[in-house]
Amino acid sequence: MQISTSFAVWLTAGMTLAIYSGVYKENPIYRLVEHIYVGVSAGNGIVSTIDNYAKPTITIDIFQNGTYSYLIPILIGLLVYTRFSKNRNINWLNRIPLAFWVGIGSAVVLTKNFKANFISQVTATFMPMINNDPLIMVNNIVMVVGVLSVLSYFFFSFELPKGLNVFPKFGRYIMMIGFGAAYGNTVLSRMSVLLGRLQFLLGNWLGIIETRI
Amino acid sequence: MYRRTIPFIISIVIGLSYILSGALPEISAWKNLLDKWFQISTAFAVLIGAISLSMVHFRNLRRPERLIYSTTLIIALYGTVVLGLIQTSKGELYQTWYNMTIVPLEAAILSQIAFYITTAAFRVLRMRSLEASLMLIAAVFVMFYNVPVGAAVWQGIPVIGKWLMDIPNTAAMRAITMGAALGASATAIRVFLGLERSYLGGGE
Amino acid sequence: MPIFEGQLITMIAQLILAATIFALLRRSRSGERLPKIRRLAGLDAIDEAIGRATEMGRPTIFGNGSGGLNSAQTIASFSVLEYAARSCARYDTQLIAVSYVASVYPVMEAIVRTSYLELGKGDSYDPVNTVRFIASGWGASASALQGTMRRERVAACLFMGSYYAETTMITEVGANLGAIQVAGTANTAQLPFMISSCDYTLIGEEFYAAGAYLSKDDVQKVNLVALDYAKAITVIVIIIGALLATFGDASHLKNFLNY
Amino acid sequence: MSFWEKLSKMDNRIIYTALLVIMIWALIWPMGLPIQIGTSAKAAYETFDSFESGDILYVSFDYDSAGATDIQSSIEACMRLVLKNGGRVVSGALWPIGAQQANYAFKKMQEEYPHLVEGVDFLNLGYKPGGQMYIEKAMDSLIEACANVDNEGRNLSQFPIMKDLVTLKDAKVVICGNHGSPGASEWVPMYATAYAIPNNKPFVVAASAVNATINAPFIQSGQITVYLNGIRAGAEMELLTEKKGTAVSGMDAQSLSHILVFVLMILGNVSYFMQKRESRKQ
Numbered sequence: 001m002q003i004s005t006s007f008a009v010w011l012t013a014g015m016t017l018a019i020y021s022g023v024y025k026e027n028p029i030y031r032l033v034e035h036i037y038v039g040v041s042a043g044n045g046i047v048s049t050i051d052n053y054a055k056p057t058i059t060i061d062i063f064q065n066g067t068y069s070y071l072i073p074i075l076i077g078l079l080v081y082t083r084f085s086k087n088r089n090i091n092w093l094n095r096i097p098l099a100f101w102v103g104i105g106s107a108v109v110l111t112k113n114f115k116a117n118f119i120s121q122v123t124a125t126f127m128p129m130i131n132n133d134p135l136i137m138v139n140n141i142v143m144v145v146g147v148l149s150v151l152s153y154f155f156f157s158f159e160l161p162k163g164l165n166v167f168p169k170f171g172r173y174i175m176m177i178g179f180g181a182a183y184g185n186t187v188l189s190r191m192s193v194l195l196g197r198l199q200f201l202l203g204n205w206l207g208i209i210e211t212r213i
Numbered sequence: 214m215y216r217r218t219i220p221f222i223i224s225i226v227i228g229l230s231y232i233l234s235g236a237l238p239e240i241s242a243w244k245n246l247l248d249k250w251f252q253i254s255t256a257f258a259v260l261i262g263a264i265s266l267s268m269v270h271f272r273n274l275r276r277p278e279r280l281i282y283s284t285t286l287i288i289a290l291y292g293t294v295v296l297g298l299i300q301t302s303k304g305e306l307y308q309t310w311y312n313m314t315i316v317p318l319e320a321a322i323l324s325q326i327a328f329y330i331t332t333a334a335f336r337v338l339r340m341r342s343l344e345a346s347l348m349l350i351a352a353v354f355v356m357f358y359n360v361p362v363g364a365a366v367w368q369g370i371p372v373i374g375k376w377l378m379d380i381p382n383t384a385a386m387r388a389i390t391m392g393a394a395l396g397a398s399a400t401a402i403r404v405f406l407g408l409e410r411s412y413l414g415g416g417e
Numbered sequence: 418m419p420i421f422e423g424q425l426i427t428m429i430a431q432l433i434l435a436a437t438i439f440a441l442l443r444r445s446r447s448g449e450r451l452p453k454i455r456r457l458a459g460l461d462a463i464d465e466a467i468g469r470a471t472e473m474g475r476p477t478i479f480g481n482g483s484g485g486l487n488s489a490q491t492i493a494s495f496s497v498l499e500y501a502a503r504s505c506a507r508y509d510t511q512l513i514a515v516s517y518v519a520s521v522y523p524v525m526e527a528i529v530r531t532s533y534l535e536l537g538k539g540d541s542y543d544p545v546n547t548v549r550f551i552a553s554g555w556g557a558s559a560s561a562l563q564g565t566m567r568r569e570r571v572a573a574c575l576f577m578g579s580y581y582a583e584t585t586m587i588t589e590v591g592a593n594l595g596a597i598q599v600a601g602t603a604n605t606a607q608l609p610f611m612i613s614s615c616d617y618t619l620i621g622e623e624f625y626a627a628g629a630y631l632s633k634d635d636v637q638k639v640n641l642v643a644l645d646y647a648k649a650i651t652v653i654v655i656i657i658g659a660l661l662a663t664f665g666d667a668s669h670l671k672n673f674l675n676y
Numbered sequence: 677m678s679f680w681e682k683l684s685k686m687d688n689r690i691i692y693t694a695l696l697v698i699m700i701w702a703l704i705w706p707m708g709l710p711i712q713i714g715t716s717a718k719a720a721y722e723t724f725d726s727f728e729s730g731d732i733l734y735v736s737f738d739y740d741s742a743g744a745t746d747i748q749s750s751i752e753a754c755m756r757l758v759l760k761n762g763g764r765v766v767s768g769a770l771w772p773i774g775a776q777q778a779n780y781a782f783k784k785m786q787e788e789y790p791h792l793v794e795g796v797d798f799l800n801l802g803y804k805p806g807g808q809m810y811i812e813k814a815m816d817s818l819i820e821a822c823a824n825v826d827n828e829g830r831n832l833s834q835f836p837i838m839k840d841l842v843t844l845k846d847a848k849v850v851i852c853g854n855h856g857s858p859g860a861s862e863w864v865p866m867y868a869t870a871y872a873i874p875n876n877k878p879f880v881v882a883a884s885a886v887n888a889t890i891n892a893p894f895i896q897s898g899q900i901t902v903y904l905n906g907i908r909a910g911a912e913m914e915l916l917t918e919k920k921g922t923a924v925s926g927m928d929a930q931s932l933s934h935i936l937v938f939v940l941m942i943l944g945n946v947s948y949f950m951q952k953r954e955s956r957k958q
């Protein structure tokens with residue numbers, strides 16, 4: 001294990017350190033590297049879409065297989081660029097692809113998404129609240145009451161009767177526990193990203209620890 | 214008038230026929246075709262972000278304090294695209310460039326948050342109220358449920374952490390998910406009823 | 418022939434939701450009153466924050482995150498922006514509205530300018546500095562936003578919209594500046610950071626409700642009322658289901674809903 | 677200025693340095709705290725150990741290099757198990773950068789199992805646009821969803837593995853590597869709820885920890901069968917497949933960084949309450 005001799009590794013390490021320098025103090029190198037990142041990632045998105053999808057659609061589907069109907073969606077996609085025209089008779093055409101995508105998107109929301117994110121969640125809450133195992137029983141009760149309380153917290157157009165007021169309050173507490181859990185997991189996740197970079201710097205670059213890909 | 218009506222009719226016809234052909238196996242070919250069309254049309258609209266980005270940064274070229282950054286961004290963007298079109302994304306030079314820039318920068322930029330989250334723990338997570346305290350306590354248990362030191366200190370930590378994740382957190386997130394699903398459906402319904410046209414942008 | 422296999426109830430449920438929205442809208446347009454939407458504490462906090470900024474003679478900053486025009490959160494944020502712009506114009510408080518989404522920026526500009534003009538404060542509207550497009554991409558925009566907040570020494574921060582990882586960075590700066598911060602988002606992973614560092618946070622649907630409450634558009638209000646009905650029915654169905662599961666067998670109801 | 681006031685005005689850079697120092701410390705001199713193997717890692721092990729010769733695993737790399745530390749180890753461990761049993765692996769990506777993560781994983785697998793032949797035992801389909809519509813299309817025809825080509829731009833019909841994977845429904849298990857959207861929020865409605873769960877097929881998600889709370893309701897309802905949460909699950913999977921890697925070696929650094937966050941929380945709160953008491957005295 002020794003320090004890397006690869007130019008690419010050194011440059012990569014330099015980029016990483018430039019970003020970290022920005023954490024300590026905002027500086028021009030940090031901003032420069034950040035702008036490189038924004039540019040390259042936008043460029044890469046274009047290149048990989050063209051390479052992996054747009055090009056083969058034209059060369060294979062249209063020219064080789066003669067599926068000329070695919071010219072229609074290509075045209076729909078291209079219409080989006082009319083928004084950059086100043087001519088009012090042309091630039092409204094960019095709404096056609098938007099309408100096409102929103103139409104299909106809304107259809108998916110109404111069918112698949114509603115089923116998965118609503119119906120399946122409702123039926124999963126049909127839990128027996130009496131069980132021989134007291135632990136399961138408590139869990140199920142907390143779950144059902146918790147879901148109902150959080151739902152009741154989000155009523156805006158009518159007030160619950162006096163006695164039922166405890167539910168929205170309880171719902172808020174349950175949510176706070178949920179957000180706490182979200183915080184705990186976020187710590188793990190963010191530290192992981194830093195960890196990955198440190199493993200690269202100490203491993204691939206400086207050769208102090210085992211390398212990672 | 215037609216500038217708004219035609220797009221609106223398109224979204225209704227496409228959307229409703231998509232739902233219908235998904236429901237009737239006999240005409241599911243239409244849905245399969247639309248799936249493919251959706252993919253193709255998004256693929257050919259891929260330049261839109263880059264164009265908006267370029268417009269902002271070409272405008273910045275006139276501002277001396279932004280000149281160097283915007284020039285860098287434009288060169289990085291178009292350099293990558295040109296290199297990718299000449300070499301394809303599998304070319305050796307492209308791959309090297311990509312591995313040197315995107316791979317480390319993506320992670321390095323996001324990992325800055327590790328630093329911010331640490332200072333936030335010191336500065337802003339205060340037990341100002343019962344609610345904030347509940348949040349903080351849950352956060353501590355879940356944090357130590359996730360790492361080995363938790364169990365090493367006390368076996369109860371992972372048990373409580375898992376319970377908090379599995380029961381109260383699931384209940385809260387489930388209700389929020391349901392609410393969001395209802396909200397999303399209502400938005401889709403408004404699209405089909407013609408009440409929601411913000412997606413068409415401003416103007417006439 | 419199976420029609421809507423596994424989705425029949427899904428479709429019927431949404432037809433009912435559609436009918437409710439439609440009926441409520443007709444009622445409201447024929448002049449009948451809709452159920453009143455309760456005022457949320459977070460809205461008072463917005464007034465308080467702008468008031469504090471006015472007293473201190475320092476600016477109020479408004480941001481609406483990285484959502485595009487297709488995001489419901491962005492749409493809801495527009496109502497809050499309009500409200501904030503009108504308050505700032507009325508009290509002659511400097512408003513800085515920042516955007517980092519190219520498509521959202523012109524809409525924000527139109528909203529703020531119109532609000533200033535409607536109150537006869539067109540002179541206070543600064544076309545360069547009131548609504549700003551600060552950067553694109555969250556990394557660049559988060560640091561630009563931090564810089565703006567520090568340089569302008571903002572006294573009130575309103576962060577309303579679809580926020581992601583940048584939350585931690587910007588709310589901490591606001592807290593260090595001693596600004597009153599009011600935030601609202603439906604992105605649950607970011608809520609802990611808002612709740613801990615902001616004076617008031619509109620959680621998830623509360624944020625949409627705030628948008629509808631402040632909005633002049635009756636479609637938004639109708640939508641909220643219809644969703645309340647839907648949630649009430651959901652609560653009843655869950656209670657029935659849980660009772661069936663406890664004292665009998667909920668599988669019939671389950672199968673029915675999945676029919 | 678009292679001690680507590682001074683403490684609360686401490687320069688952030690001291691905290692940043694402390695974080696860096698303890699993480700580097702733990703990486704160079706690991707303490708080797710024991711890692712407990714949780715139920716979900718065990719469930720994942722069973723799921724993938726049940727693969728038989730010829731069974732196909734489809735992995736969707738819906739993340740970038742920032743999500744990789746959290747997710748890659750879990751996915752590699754799952755692939756390792758499948759390939760060990762003679763199964764095959766096909767990968768796709770809903771994120772442009774995901775295709776590269778798939779390449780890294782396959783390169784590693786080829787080092788471990790040199791007999792693997794590309795196109796026969798494994799294949800990287802690469803990034804494809806469309807998000808949830810890609811999934812929907814792939815349930816009908818995978819080749820069409822991919823516009824006929826793999827990540828290298830080669831025609832898909834020449835690869836034997838694609839003959840047995842006409843649609844996504846032919847895969848024995850699908851794993852989604854989830855770092856954000858598109859990701860599990862697309863796979864759950866389009867694939868899991870609509871097809872996999874009603875047909876008693878498992879649906880596995882390996883996600884960065886940020887997503888754990890959002891995905892929790894779908895785990896409880898069974899729409900996600902096996903859930904691998906962050907680097908922690910990665911470390912557990914590395915131990916189960918007896919191939920220690922970066923996840924295991926990083927767990928000590930994770931432990932220490934979590935302790936630091938905890939200590940800072942306590943310090944912050946103590947100084948908050950002490951200052952409040954002092955100001956009340958005055």
